[in-house]
Amino acid sequence: MIKFSGLSKAVVGKAVALAIVATVSSTVGATQLDVTNEADKSSERVAVTEKITDKSHPDFLRCRTEAIIGSLARKRKVCLTNKQWAEARKKGHRLADGAISAIQVMSGGGSFTDGK
Secondary structure (H helix, E strand, O other): OOOOOHHHHHHHHHHHHHHHHHHHHHHHHHHHHHHHHHHHHHHHHHHHHOOOOOOOOOOOEEEEEEEOOOOOOOEEEEEEEHHHHHHHHHHHHHHHHHHHHHHHHHOOOOOOOOOO
16 A cells, blocks of 8 residues: 655645546547537438427437637537437546546555545
C-alpha cells in the first residue's frame, strides 16, 4: 500500500483529475462525430415520415451548441435524437468509470482522502 504525504496527495489528486478530463475530452469528440453521422441519417428518416412534437419520444431531435475544445470562440451545433443522447451519455459514463478504475489500480486501490 502506498502512503502519500499531504502535498503528494494534492499533486496526485490533480494528476488524477487531469487524466480523467483528458480521457473524457478526447473520447467525447470522437463519440460526437460518430453519433452525429447517425443523427443526420435519423433526422432524414424523421423528416420523411412526420415531425415528432413529443419531447419525451425516443426519436425527438434535440440540438445543443457545444464549444470546440482548443478554441475560445468556435462552437458547433450537435443534433441527436433522445435515444442517441442517452447512448452517448452511457458511453461517456462507461469511459469515465474505466478511467477512474485504471487510476485506482495504478495508485494501489486506496482512496486519496482516507489516508491509506
